[in-house]
Amino acid sequence: MTVAGDRRYATPGPTARDRARAAAPVPGSGAWRDGDPVAARRFADVGAVELESGGVLPDVRVAYETWGELAPDGSNAVLVLHALTGDAHLAGPAGPGQHSAGWWEQMVGPGAPLDTDRYFVVAPNVLGGCQGTTGPASTAPDGRPWGGRFPRITTRDQVAAEIELTRQLGIDGWELVIGASMGGLRVLEWALMGPEAGIEVRGVAPIATTAQTSGDQIAWAHPQLGAIRADPRWRGGDYYDAPDGDGPHAGLAVARQIAHTTYRTAVELDERFGRLPQGGEDPMTGGRYAVQSYLDHHGDKLARRFDANSYLVLTESMLSHDLGRDRGGVEAALAQITARTLAVAVDSDRLYPPEQARRIAAGVPGAEPLRLVRSDFGHDGFLIEFDQLGPIVASFLAGAHARSPEPGSGS
Numbered sequence: 001m002t003v004a005g006d007r008r009y010a011t012p013g014p015t016a017r018d019r020a021r022a023a024a025p026v027p028g029s030g031a032w033r034d035g036d037p038v039a040a041r042r043f044a045d046v047g048a049v050e051l052e053s054g055g056v057l058p059d060v061r062v063a064y065e066t067w068g069e070l071a072p073d074g075s076n077a078v079l080v081l082h083a084l085t086g087d088a089h090l091a092g093p094a095g096p097g098q099h100s101a102g103w104w105e106q107m108v109g110p111g112a113p114l115d116t117d118r119y120f121v122v123a124p125n126v127l128g129g130c131q132g133t134t135g136p137a138s139t140a141p142d143g144r145p146w147g148g149r150f151p152r153i154t155t156r157d158q159v160a161a162e163i164e165l166t167r168q169l170g171i172d173g174w175e176l177v178i179g180a181s182m183g184g185l186r187v188l189e190w191a192l193m194g195p196e197a198g199i200e201v202r203g204v205a206p207i208a209t210t211a212q213t214s215g216d217q218i219a220w221a222h223p224q225l226g227a228i229r230a231d232p233r234w235r236g237g238d239y240y241d242a243p244d245g246d247g248p249h250a251g252l253a254v255a256r257q258i259a260h261t262t263y264r265t266a267v268e269l270d271e272r273f274g275r276l277p278q279g280g281e282d283p284m285t286g287g288r289y290a291v292q293s294y295l296d297h298h299g300d301k302l303a304r305r306f307d308a309n310s311y312l313v314l315t316e317s318m319l320s321h322d323l324g325r326d327r328g329g330v331e332a333a334l335a336q337i338t339a340r341t342l343a344v345a346v347d348s349d350r351l352y353p354p355e356q357a358r359r360i361a362a363g364v365p366g367a368e369p370l371r372l373v374r375s376d377f378g379h380d381g382f383l384i385e386f387d388q389l390g391p392i393v394a395s396f397l398a399g400a401h402a403r404s405p406e407p408g409s410g411s
Contacts, residue, residue: 026300028239028247030099031130031137031307032063037097040065040089041125041132046164049127052154052320058141062165063132064088064124067108068116070171077171078114079162080104080123081179081186084259084314085306087131088123099305106386113394114178122169126186127161128153128313134161136309137240148237150313154320159189163197173200176397177339180382181352182314184209185321188360191337192323204337205393207344208382210356211323211330211363217351220262221315224255228308237309252308253299260298262351265378334363341367342396344389346381347374368396 032041041063049057065088070077080090082103091102091109108114114121125133128150136150166174177190184206194201210217228234231251239247261269273291281287288296324330341364345357354372361370373388375381382389 025243025245026247026249026303027244028242029130029137029307029309030303030305031135031310032097032132033137034139037095039095039097040092041097042066043132044165044168046161046168049157049161049164051151051157053152055151057127057134057151057153057157060127060134060161060164061132061138062124062127062134062161064122064165065090065092066123067091067121068119070120070169074171074173075175076119077174078119078121079166079174079177079190080108080114080121081162081177081183081190082123082126083179083181083183084318085256085302085311086183087129088125089131090121090123103383107390107393113390113397115394119175119397122165122171124162124165126182126314127158128310128317130307130310135307136237136313137307145238145240147240147309150237150309153313153317155185155189155317156193158317159186159193162186162190163193163199166194166199171199173202176203176205177201178205178207178393179209180207181209181379182318183207184352185213185318188323188337191339191341192327192333195338201339203340203342203396205342205344205396206357206360207389208346208349208352208357208379209360210321210352211334211360213319213321214356218319220258220351221319224258225312225315227251227254227258228312231308234308237312239308248308249300249303252303252306252311253296255311256299256302257295260295263379265348265350265376267348268376268378271376330359331363334360335365337364337367340396342371342392343367344371344373344382344392346377346379346385347372348376349379349381351379 044062046060046062049060086103089102090104094101108121110117125131128135130137136146140146177187179187187204187206191201191204228251231248234248269291276290277283278288278290278293283289323333327333343357343361345354358370361367371392373381373385375385377384
């Protein structure tokens with residue numbers, strides 16, 4: 001997913017600040033490391049996490065941010081789970097220790113759909129991430145970064161760490177667990193694992209996501225993983241002492257470019273760029289088309305704020321996702337969800353097509369009718385179409401059960 005989007009096709013190009021940053025060498029890793037400015041992060045040491053693989057990840061720390069105040073009875077807690085290259089910084093400015101402004105600024109805050117005058121909102125950085133939660137850039141028990149030794153983890157492992165965070169926060173139930181894309185995978189696991197762990201989950205909102213990673217999604221991920229591992233500067237995952245400009249930024253940038261094409265749509269790319277050359281460049285003599293420059297920009301931007309190993313670990317965790325594994329299949333697992341459920345899809349999403357969200361809405365007993373966000377921007381619609389998504393989420397939180405059915409559903 002991208003971190004932000006503009007509603008117009010003719011979006012501005014890179015800013016002067018972007019160009020200045022692009023001229024500087026790319027850091028070996030964009031991970032947050034101990035000693036960096038803390039910014040708005042808080043930290044919880046949740047202990048060892050037993051992994052689905054059979055191993056144990058020791059001394060796990062979870063970084064998180066909060067907004068609003070927890071009610072005395074704990075009844076107003078909302079958990080927000082971020083996507084692949086997101087983090088816990090939902091709202092607030094960029095600054096020292098925080099590369100980007102909040103990625104869901106329009107959804108979280110006073111009077112926003114996740115109204116912080118009413119709700120206590122918690123957003124953790126995912127296990128395996130690179131913004132303060134234990135991941136490949138973190139220090140292992142031997143004092144060196146985990147690097148390529150970091151174990152393979154699953155969506156369920158990530159939720160297990162978030163369950164321990166919940167306990168440490170003294171929260172025994174969530175009014176809503178909400179997330180999109182990779183975050184939506186964890187939302188669905190929370191719907192089952194939370195109650196199993198004694199944590200009430202009263203509502204879930206999986207957005208632009210799936211109950212089971214498909215062959216098509218695995219196929220799109222495969223060249224992304226290969227691009228990073230083929231970068232000679234990846235060094236088997238052990239590059240954290242590399243100087244600026246000598247990390248695996250080229251492989252990470254290519255992985256991002258591949259992914260970015262699945263986050264947007266052919267309609268947008270054709271109408272916005274078409275076959276236009278990049279200003280001052282001639283594609284017939286080695287120059288780029290404008291759409292190639294656009295992808296180069298997004299690849300470079302991610303390489304400066306993210307970590308290649310985390311990209312690998314998190315992508316592979318997404319490939320592991322199958323809500324029905326050891327639960328009798330997807331439909332049997334969905335049928336076990338007792339939380340009020342709101343499934344949302346973006347109508348033009350080619351990464352997580354609407355039929356995958358429709359399967360969720362159809363399979364959960366008493367789920368709300370599937371809600372469709374209309375967008376030309378594809379998967380990234382959940383980061384752009386706030387005028388549609390905001391009211392859908394606010395209405396669900398308000399407990400409005402009478403939903404308008406999905407257009408064309410016949411119900």
